[in-house]
Amino acid sequence: MSTPSTLGLKKRRKHHQERTDTIWGYFYLSPVLAWVALFMLFPMLYMIYLSFFEWNFISPVKKFVGLGNYTQLFTDQEFLESVVHTLQFTAASVLLTILFALGIALALNRSFRGVGILRTIFYSPVVVSMIAAALVWNSLFDPNFGTINKFLQLFGIQGPGWVSDPDWALWSIIIMTVWKTMGYYAVIYLAALQGIPESYYEAASLDGAGRWRTFTSVTWPMLMPATLLIGVMGVINSFQVFAQVYVMTQGGPVGRTNVIVYYLYERAFQFFQMGYASAIGFVLFLIIFIFTLLQFKFVDRKLDF
Amino acid sequence: MKQSRFWSRIVYIVVVIGALLTLYPYLWMLSTAFKTQPEIYTSTMSLIPKHFNLQGFALAFHNAPVGRFLFNSMFISVVSTLGVALTSITAGYALARLHFKGRDTIFLLVLGTMMIPHQATIIPSYILLNWFGWINEYKALIIPQMVYPFAIFIIRNFLLSMPRELEEAAMIDGCNRNQTLMRIILPNILPAAATVVIFTFSHNWNDFFWPLVMTKTDEMRTIQVGLAILRTQFSMEWPMLMAATVMSSIPVFAIYFAFQRFFVKGVVGSAVKG
Numbered sequence: 163m164s165t166p167s168t169l170g171l172k173k174r175r176k177h178h179q180e181r182t183d184t185i186w187g188y189f190y191l192s193p194v195l196a197w198v199a200l201f202m203l204f205p206m207l208y209m210i211y212l213s214f215f216e217w218n219f220i221s222p223v224k225k226f227v228g229l230g231n232y233t234q235l236f237t238d239q240e241f242l243e244s245v246v247h248t249l250q251f252t253a254a255s256v257l258l259t260i261l262f263a264l265g266i267a268l269a270l271n272r273s274f275r276g277v278g279i280l281r282t283i284f285y286s287p288v289v290v291s292m293i294a295a296a297l298v299w300n301s302l303f304d305p306n307f308g309t310i311n312k313f314l315q316l317f318g319i320q321g322p323g324w325v326s327d328p329d330w331a332l333w334s335i336i337i338m339t340v341w342k343t344m345g346y347y348a349v350i351y352l353a354a355l356q357g358i359p360e361s362y363y364e365a366a367s368l369d370g371a372g373r374w375r376t377f378t379s380v381t382w383p384m385l386m387p388a389t390l391l392i393g394v395m396g397v398i399n400s401f402q403v404f405a406q407v408y409v410m411t412q413g414g415p416v417g418r419t420n421v422i423v424y425y426l427y428e429r430a431f432q433f434f435q436m437g438y439a440s441a442i443g444f445v446l447f448l449i450i451f452i453f454t455l456l457q458f459k460f461v462d463r464k465l466d467f
Numbered sequence: 468m469k470q471s472r473f474w475s476r477i478v479y480i481v482v483v484i485g486a487l488l489t490l491y492p493y494l495w496m497l498s499t500a501f502k503t504q505p506e507i508y509t510s511t512m513s514l515i516p517k518h519f520n521l522q523g524f525a526l527a528f529h530n531a532p533v534g535r536f537l538f539n540s541m542f543i544s545v546v547s548t549l550g551v552a553l554t555s556i557t558a559g560y561a562l563a564r565l566h567f568k569g570r571d572t573i574f575l576l577v578l579g580t581m582m583i584p585h586q587a588t589i590i591p592s593y594i595l596l597n598w599f600g601w602i603n604e605y606k607a608l609i610i611p612q613m614v615y616p617f618a619i620f621i622i623r624n625f626l627l628s629m630p631r632e633l634e635e636a637a638m639i640d641g642c643n644r645n646q647t648l649m650r651i652i653l654p655n656i657l658p659a660a661a662t663v664v665i666f667t668f669s670h671n672w673n674d675f676f677w678p679l680v681m682t683k684t685d686e687m688r689t690i691q692v693g694l695a696i697l698r699t700q701f702s703m704e705w706p707m708l709m710a711a712t713v714m715s716s717i718p719v720f721a722i723y724f725a726f727q728r729f730f731v732k733g734v735v736g737s738a739v740k741g
Contacts, residue, residue, distance in 0.1 A: 179566070180566055180567065182643070182644065183565040183566050183567045183644070184567035184568065186561065186565060186643075186644040186645070187561045187565040187567040187570060188567070190557035190558055190560060190561035190565075191557075191558050191561050191562075191573055193553075193554045193557075193558075193613070193614060194554055194558045194573075194577060194614050194619065195573070197554075197611075197613070197614035198576055198577065198580055198614075200595070201592065201595075201611045201614075202580040202583055202588075204591065204595060205583075205588035205591035205592045205595065206583055206588060206591075208591035208594070208595070209587070209588050209590060209591045212590065212591065219594075265485075266482075266485070269478050269479075269481070269482040269485075270482070274479070279486075280482060280483070280486050282724075282727060283486045283489055283490050284485075284486060284489055286489070286490075286493070286720075286723065287489065287492075289669065289719050289720060289723040290673070290716050290719060290720070291672070291673035291675065291691050291715065291716070291719070292673065292675060293673075293675050293691045293694050293695055293715075294496075294691075294694065294712045294715050294716050295492070297694060297698055297708055297709070297712050298492045298493075298495065298496045298709070298712060299492065300698070301495070301496075301499060301705045301708070301709065302492060302495060304705075307507050307508060307705075309491075309495060309512045312512045313512060341489065341492070345489075373474070398584075401584075402584050402586045404586060404675075404676055405675045405676065405691075405695075408675075408679075408695060409694075409695050409698055412699075423586045423676075426586070426587075426589075426590075427589075427680075430589070430590050430593075431593075431680060436590055436594075439590055440590050440591070443586075443587040443588060443589070443590060444587070446584065446586065446587045447583065447584065447587040447588070450582065450584050450587070451582055454581070454582040455582075458578075
């Protein structure tokens with residue numbers, strides 16, 4: 163029980179604490195706030211503004227075109243194709259990545275000799291840069307001298323031209339991306355697997371469930387939150403695919419690997435259509451924004467603000 | 468029981484083959500870097516160079532200022548990482564421990580910036596840095612990278628899971644916020660700070676899109692951009708290209724093998740805990 167006088171003292175001290183906290187708090191956060199305003203909020207707003215104009219970056223005047231850039235997007239064959247390619251890339255790479263990441267996690271979720279080394283190996287492609295990975299895979303995919311086609315030759319198969327074959331170029335990029343990212347998601351799956359209580363498996367085994375049955379009725383449902391999270395993260399990253407395309411195919415052959423960010427880059431920094439490219443940027447932002455909201459929804463349960 | 472051991476063996480074999488396949492591109496990169504150009508045209512899939520030599524490395528330095536690229540990458544990565552360490556520890560501390568109006572709004576704002584992909588906003592960012600006169604200067608590659616929301620997140624979460632007693636004792640003993648941060652918090656968040664440093668360094672070292680757009684001349688290019696340029700200029704010279712790729716990967720691999728557990732912690736911390 164506090165007497166009135168100590169209560170007042172406590173209150174005063176608390177009040178004083180809050181005031182100094184406010185000063186320190188804003189002091190500590192000032193670089194972050196400046197950064198958010200300058201490099202996040204401003205670009206966001208300026209991008210929206212620019213998307214209503216036609217501007218070649220050099221000219222002193224920007225020509226207002228209203229929603230013209232946006233309506234043009236819907237009739238721009240190249241843009242629509244880039245959206246289709248991005249969707250194809252996203253669907254294939256996310257599904258394959260989930261499949262491989264899950265397989266790796268299930269196989270490594272126990273202790274046996276060498277498990278540490280295996281984990282190190284499977285995670286290692288995450289560490290190297292996308293550019294380095296793309297260059298290495300470029301050489302593996304070389305139609306005449308690359309390992310992949312030489313390997314296929316052993317079985318009498320004439321391999322395709324991979325990055326130079328219109329039908330295989332996007333697949334080349336997908337295969338390389340799955341190799342590069344599966345280890346990252348395998349780590350998330352591993353953490354989720356370790357969160358499944360042992361008693362669930364014991365119950366399943368008491369009920370006489372076999373391996374497959376245990377997987378479909380215990381493991382897979384328990385992994386659902388992780389799978390959703392991985393799916394959404396994968397979609398967000400896939401929509402931003404650029405470096406692989408830049409190094410491996412430059413959007414070709416015949417535009418078959420032209421993706422949204424590559425198209426934006428071309429419009430902005432090769433053709434200097436700043437307004438039009440800003441409209442593409444805003445559309446890309448909206449797509450990613452929706453998926454990020456979904457991601458926060460999934461993560462929310464485990465977050466405490 | 469017997470059957471389950473049989474399946475364990477099968478899984479084991481499949482996993483080892485998968486690991487070897489995952490490893491293969493690195494082995495290929497390494498072996499090609501030490502091969503001669505003619506061997507590329509003649510050899511089979513052999514991973515052992517017939518005439519082991521350093522010609523590829525010499526050519527890489529001859530064809531492009533690879534040394535300069537590596538220096539640029541190292542310089543901007545180290546400076547940005549130091550900046551991120553400072554801004555994320557102070558910001559994470561403020562967001563986790565201090566009580567003031569607007570704190571939660573600011574946290575949501577920082578979270579919100581993670582929704583803005585820099586690929587989308589590259590045009591206005593470029594225009595802004597152009598106004599500042601920073602294009603093709605270190606400033607363009609360092610200052611926008613000095614704050615990393617992901618790092619703030621890691622520090623804040625780590626602090627939230629840490630007991631407050633020590634700090635409260637320090638405050639009662641008359642330490643102000645800054646003294647508490649320096650003397651009590653800093654020594655206790657080293658694991659989280661290490662995760663931040665490692666992730667930020669790798670992130671900056673491996674970044675491509677931003678330096679590609681913000682630099683114009685060879686002497687300002689980072690190693691990632693340099694590699695991409697080399698690739699477009701010398702499309703078939705695989706020993707030289709792989710030699711450059713090997714050099715570009717050494718720092719991140721060295722860090723990975725030295726601090727592996729922090730990598731895994733960072734992934735799990737960011738994804739599962741939020």
